[in-house]
Amino acid sequence: SGPQLYQQNCAFCHGDNGQGRPGAFPPLAAHATELAKTPEGRAHLINVMLFGMQGPVRVRGSTYNGVMPAFGQLSDEQIASILNYILNAWGNDKLLPRDHRPITAAEVRSARNATSRPTPQQIGDLRSRINVP
């Protein structure tokens, strides 16, 4: 389930409550939802999970420059579950756009099967063009 998968795969870095770790791991609480507001951000959430990410990223006023490992070994369903969990946990549900729709396994599958898969570096570069507050 989403909470269990989060605990097993993500909490070590992003924290039990999605709070992150200052200077090292960006928070997901009050942040993952910012990425759910645009199609590019939504695609980014999926790509980060499948392929990882590296390069500087600005999140809620702090810059992070680390490496996020890929979780492509998880199934499409598991990745969708984790993303839907982080988009709704810790009060994030109240920050989602009104027209938000849950991320589906089919969306994850099509990103996984894309003919050109982005590298972690490319995902970082694309991220820098997504404006979040």
Ligand code: HEM
């Ligand atoms: C970035 C989620 C596991 C370290 C991110 C981002 C998301 C995310 C959505 C992008 C933030 C943004 O672009 O604004 C998750 C989830 C995980 C997970 C759901 C579990 C499947 C981990 C683990 C680590 C980690 C285990 C540490 C080993 C990082 C780092 C970044 C990041 C360092 C920033 C990368 C950069 O500086 O370019 N994570 N993460 N994450 N994550 Fe994770």
